Amino acid sequence: MHVNDFHQPELGLSVTEAARRAQIIGATIATIGEHGYAKTSFARIKERASLSSTRIISYHFTNKAGLMQQVLSAVTDLKSSFLTERTEGVVDPADRRGMLRAYIESEVAFLGAYPECVRVMLEMAAHADDTEGWSMAGIVVQQVRVGQLARQLTQGQREGVFGEFAPDVMAMSVSQAVDGVAAQLAADPKLDLETYGRQLADIFERAAAA
Amino acid sequence: MHVNDFHQPELGLSVTEAARRAQIIGATIATIGEHGYAKTSFARIKERASLSSTRIISYHFTNKAGLMQQVLSAVTDLKSSFLTERTEGVVDPADRRGMLRAYIESEVAFLGAYPECVRVMLEMAAHADDTEGWSMAGIVVQQVRVGQLARQLTQGQREGVFGEFAPDVMAMSVSQAVDGVAAQLAADPKLDLETYGRQLADIFERAAAA
Amino acid sequence: MHVNDFHQPELGLSVTEAARRAQIIGATIATIGEHGYAKTSFARIKERASLSSTRIISYHFTNKAGLMQQVLSAVTDLKSSFLTERTEGVVDPADRRGMLRAYIESEVAFLGAYPECVRVMLEMAAHADDTEGWSMAGIVVQQVRVGQLARQLTQGQREGVFGEFAPDVMAMSVSQAVDGVAAQLAADPKLDLETYGRQLADIFERAAAA
Amino acid sequence: MHVNDFHQPELGLSVTEAARRAQIIGATIATIGEHGYAKTSFARIKERASLSSTRIISYHFTNKAGLMQQVLSAVTDLKSSFLTERTEGVVDPADRRGMLRAYIESEVAFLGAYPECVRVMLEMAAHADDTEGWSMAGIVVQQVRVGQLARQLTQGQREGVFGEFAPDVMAMSVSQAVDGVAAQLAADPKLDLETYGRQLADIFERAAAA
DNA sequence: TATGAATGAGAGTTCATTCAT
DNA sequence: AATGAATGAACTCTCATTCAT
Known part of the structure; x- marks a missing residue:
């Protein structure tokens, strides 16, 4: 799965509902990635997606909240599928130490693979209270992951x-600490993530050692 | 030094430049603390400070950026004086282990003492690029502290x-990790910070142990 | 072509993009004509065009600069079509003396026909540096005309x-000298322009005579 | 007489009424000269004159109109003294042709000597209707001069x-034509005014020749 | 599936001026 | 001769959203 799955259809052609939504979501991610959440307005998204008017965004999404909600799930889905793909079958779930290391290294790897998405998640978490009406269900997923980690540690x-x-x-x-790497990476894009993760x-x- | 040094003078009275500025800065801190940076407008600050119009803010500060700059230094100053007051003379600088513990515990203690200020620092860091024209000199102070810690560790x-x-x-x-405690505390204000810090x-x- | 091509549609009706733009441009010309550029605000334009809010101006034009740019081209176009209409075929281009006379008399005639537009051009030239971002391409047209005249004279x-x-x-x-007539006319609207031009x-x- | 007669007194020293007024008038002239009338606000004048607040301007002049009035007379006086100094005794008033040439050449010479002042006069004439309450008495002086010229020609x-x-x-x-030279000079400051005037x-x- | 046109609310900023002392 | 503090009005512009078709 690639982040570029969200992208411009052939210009001028009428497009299916789903494709349009994906296109807009993709443009929104790119915009947040570049300018940050606060400067991500419908107008800016429109430009990035080469739409004729912002009206089409309001048409496909009930709300700004609605759009953001979907952006969040898109990013969250991307991340969780990345992680399962990378962890699954690689580490024995009973190997606690291995799981801890795997957790950290895979998170850092995701950061390297989709820095844009990480920025989006961070930005959205930071502005969770911007518009009333969009739950941070996606963010909660994160917290669930932290909870799982805690349980692994207890075990x-x-x-x-x-x-x-x-x-x-x-x-x-x-x-x-993992989130901190994102900031680090933003400051210095040439950061060697593999070493850092290790x-x-x-x-x-x-x-954690006994 | 207390955050409440910033507060309302008697209504209607003409006030000295310095007092007004402090009052406005205080109101801004409170507003960011409650509503977040993004929703902190001159109008909201005006209300909190019981000013007759937003115009008076523009009068005392060159800019919104200018105001925010000063808010940042106020908060930063408060924090650094809190930390020196708490650490100085308590720990032997040559006691590396003690310094590490002191760093963590005093940061967490600050968090408990001035949660509002912590929120402000976090919010401002998150919106550092909102308005061009205000350097994040205050945030840099933070980075300096981290650098000092790194040097202590190396030593x-x-x-x-x-x-x-x-x-x-x-x-x-x-x-x-210390920053993470802030979020934790926001979610659960009854969190026992002393235990957490320890x-x-x-x-x-x-x-870090040998 | 007439300046009154720009005018009010029936009130309350939704109007096509083009018509609205023309209406707003017309109202702007009238406003500059009456109050001068400096006092031509969106609010005043709104009133003259009987719009419900100034917001609609921002909607149809990217900018105040954008609006002014278009006003300028409207006026410039009007003038150049007036001049070609009046000069073309009337004077033999090889008749240098005739061309000189035609230049002067047609400019003065335009002044009589569209004093409002002349005021607009003068005002805009005087405030060319008001807002950065709108090139005076229209004014340059004027300079081109002067350049052409110079070449005719040399020939x-x-x-x-x-x-x-x-x-x-x-x-x-x-x-x-031609521009000066505009001021003269403003001071005394009953000025006999034909005589003056001659x-x-x-x-x-x-x-210029040999 | 020099334009620099309007200028900064020793800083910090209390200054006589007259000196302050001259200083402010000088700063206003400089500001109009550089930024144009429209952008000449009390704030900008304050900066150029290194005043502590705009309040001092309001103190010394009843009005913005009042200030402008005085600026205008200062500039007008300067010009008329320049012209008399240059023309007086040089040309026989009965020599009509000589007077015509002297008129043109001395005006152009003034332009070269005090381009700033010329800019001010042009700007002020262009914004004569900006603020109600200041007659263009100074500008009228110009018109008087034109009237005199007309009479000389008739004679x-x-x-x-x-x-x-x-x-x-x-x-x-x-x-x-003389005013036009000002614009020319502004566009190309290296313009050879003597040749141009001739x-x-x-x-x-x-x-005009017989 | 998509548009054109419009909108109300609010933002920060600048302006010359005034009431005190 | 000068200031400190404050002010009301106006400015352009951006925002997400809605009523039509």
């Missing part, structure tokens, strides 16, 4: 693989 | 107090 | 029809 | 020195 402690620490605090720290995993492996 | 490694890890990655993780320090102490 | 000199003088200085003087042509004919 | 015709033409039309043309005088001399 690992019971099994004696991990030492003593507050599992939820550790999970939060891991999650935050070093991050090293750190938290030692922190 | 500790040379002295054999700390183990092997990438100091800058560790420093970033610590900083991010647990966080524990985690990173183990991660 | 006439070569042919021995005209005497010795600096052609560009002469052309500038002619052009300026006298002006007489003067420059003698000045 | 010259009676004496047989000049040919047949409408004296007021000729006078207006001369006056306008050529202009040549043209009108021929136009």
Whole structure:
């Protein structure tokens, strides 16, 4: 799956509902990625998608909230399919240490693969309260992931693989550290993410070690 | 020094330049704290400060950017004086482990003492590119702090107090984890910050240990 | 073609894009004509065009600059078509003396026919630097005309029809004299333009004579 | 007399009423000269004169109109003294042809000597109706001069020195041509004014010749 | 499936001026 | 001779949305 799945249809042709929506969503992602959420207006999206008027956006989506909601799910879906594709079958779910490392490294890898989407998620989380009417259901997915990580950690402690620490605090720290890489990457796009991911995993492996 | 130093003078009275500015800055902080940066307009600030018109804000500050700049320094100053007051003389600078713990715990303590200010700093960092023309000098101060932490860690490694890890990655993780607490606190204001701070320090102490 | 091509549609009716634009442009011309450029605000235009709000102006034109640009071309077009209509075929282009006279008299005639438009051109030239972003392409058209006149004069000199003088200085003087008539007319609307034009042509004919 | 008679007193020192007024008037002239009348606000004048607040301008002048009035007389006085100084005793008032040439050449010379002042006069004439309440008494002076020229021309015709033409039309043309040089000079500051003035005088001399 | 036309609300900013002292 | 503080009015422009067809 590629982010470029959201893109311009042949110009002038009438397009199916679905394609138009995808096109607009794609343009919105690109716009947020470049200018940030706050400067992402219908007008700007219109330009990026080469639409004749903003009216067509209002037509396909009930609301700005509605559009954003869909943008969020698109990005979230992309991420979760990326992660399952990358993790599934690779690591033994019973291997707690391996799961921790896999969590960190795959998150960092996603960052490298779709920095634009990461920016979008961060921006949307930061502006969650902008318009009333769009729940952060997508963001919640993230929190679920953090919750899962916490549970894995707790389990690992019971099994004696991990030492003593507050599992939820550790999970939060891991999650935050990963988010921090995004900022780092934005500042320096040439950052070596593989190394960075490994070093991050090293750190938290030692922190969690028995 | 308290955040409440910024407050309403008697209504209708003419007030000194400095007092007015402080009042407006205080109202701005409160407004950002409650509604977020994006919804912080002159109109809203006016209401909170019980001013007769927004015009008076434009009178005392060259710009919206100018106002925000000053808000940022106010908050930054408050934080740095809080931290020095709390850390100075308490910990031996040569005690690397102690410094790491002190860093984390004092940051978390600040969070508990001035949650509003933390919100402001986060919001402003997120909207740094909103209006061109206001440098994020204040935010840079933060980055300086992270840099100092990284140097402390490196030094500790040379002295054999700390183990092997990438100091800058560790420093970033610590900083991010601390920021994460802010979100945590916003979600659950009854969060026991002292415990949380200790647990966080524990985690990173183990991660850094020789 | 008449300036009154720009005018009010029935009130309250929805109108085509083109008609609205023409209406707004017309109202703008009238407003500049009456109050001058500096006092021509969207609000005043709105009133003259009987619009419900100034918002509709921003809707149809990207900018104030954009509107003014279009006003300028409207007026310029009007003038150039007036002039060609009046000069074309009437004077033999090889008759240099006749061309000089035709230039002066037709310019003065335009002044009489569309004093409002002349005011607009003068005002806009005077405020060319008001808002950055609108090139004075229309004004340049004027300069082109002066350039053409200069060339005609030079040619006439070569042919021995005209005497010795600096052609560009002469052309500038002619052009300026014509502009001066506008002010004269504004001060005394009953001024006999035909006579005035003839006298002006007489003067420059003698000045240019061999 | 120099335009720089209007200028900054020693900073910080209390200054006499007259000096302050001159300083402000000088700053206003400079500001109009550089930015044009429309962009000449109290704020801009304040900056150029290095005043602490615009309030001081309101203090020394009843009005914006009042200030402009005085600016106008300052400039007008400067010009008329320049002209008398240059013309007086040089040309025999009975020498009509000489007077015509002197008129043109001295006006052009003034232009070269004080381009800033010329800009001011042109700008002010163009915005004569900006603020109600300031008569263009100064501009009228100009018109008086044109009137005098017209009378000289008429007299010259009676004496047989000049040919047949409408004296007021000729006078207006001369006056306008001279103003045109200002624009020319603004476009190309290296323009050779002496030559230009002579050529202009040549043209009108021929136009007026018997 | 898509448009054309319009809209109300609100934004920040600049302006010359005035009431005090 | 000068200031500090404040002000009301007007400005252009952007926003997401809606009524028609």
